Amino acid sequence: MIRCNTYLRAVLAAALLFIATLVNAQGQALSDYRLGSGDLLSIQVYGEEDLSMEIRLSDAGTIAYPFLGELKILNMTIGKLSKTITDGLADGYLLNPNVSITVVEYRQFFINGEVKEPGGYPYQPGLTLQKAVALAGGFTERASKSKLYLAHEGEVGDPRIVKLNTQIQPGDVITIDQSFF
Numbered sequence: 001m002i003r004c005n006t007y008l009r010a011v012l013a014a015a016l017l018f019i020a021t022l023v024n025a026q027g028q029a030l031s032d033y034r035l036g037s038g039d040l041l042s043i044q045v046y047g048e049e050d051l052s053m054e055i056r057l058s059d060a061g062t063i064a065y066p067f068l069g070e071l072k073i074l075n076m077t078i079g080k081l082s083k084t085i086t087d088g089l090a091d092g093y094l095l096n097p098n099v100s101i102t103v104v105e106y107r108q109f110f111i112n113g114e115v116k117e118p119g120g121y122p123y124q125p126g127l128t129l130q131k132a133v134a135l136a137g138g139f140t141e142r143a144s145k146s147k148l149y150l151a152h153e154g155e156v157g158d159p160r161i162v163k164l165n166t167q168i169q170p171g172d173v174i175t176i177d178q179s180f181f
Contacts (some may be wrong), residue, residue, distance in 0.1 A: 034075045036153060036171050037061055038107030046098035054104060067093050106170040111136045113176035114143035123170040130164040132174055139176065147177035
């Protein structure tokens with residue numbers, strides 16, 4: 001009985017460590033997320049309704065924000081944007097502003113080639129290439145399962161070959177090639 005309890009405790013501790021590692025990795029990826037054109041943001045300033053808004057990042061990578069004017073936020077993280085707005089509002093406008101920013105809607109990813117419904121689709125956190133193909137109606141009969149190409153937004157050069165379990169990011173372009181047999 002004592003041996004069984006010790007074994008169960010060890011298995012439980014290992015499982016908890018594994019889960020904590022996954023949660024930390026997911027949180028790290030989200031905190032490193034870079035804003036891009038098309039992202040819809042919710043900016044909340046506690047106690048200041050006029051400064052709270054939902055706003056979509058323009059093609060130029062900017063937003064117009066009260067008192068601060070046009071802010072170039074392309075490729076900023078949420079944390080950096082929050083600090084920029086907080087510092088700007090604290091500089092003569094508000095005492096101790098409390099700013100909270102969330103991504104309400106991520107920019108689309110795009111899938112083309114040998115899928116049944118190519119096009120742009122809303123990004124969802126945790127999206128893999130396999131899930132993206134499912135959103136696009138699945139593979140066509142002529143689709144190659146090994147010639148799957150991915151180009152991250154802003155990357156220069158040829159797309160790279162990836163596997164079905166590859167994580168997709170907002171703005172990515174996926175191309176499914178034909179199979180020749």
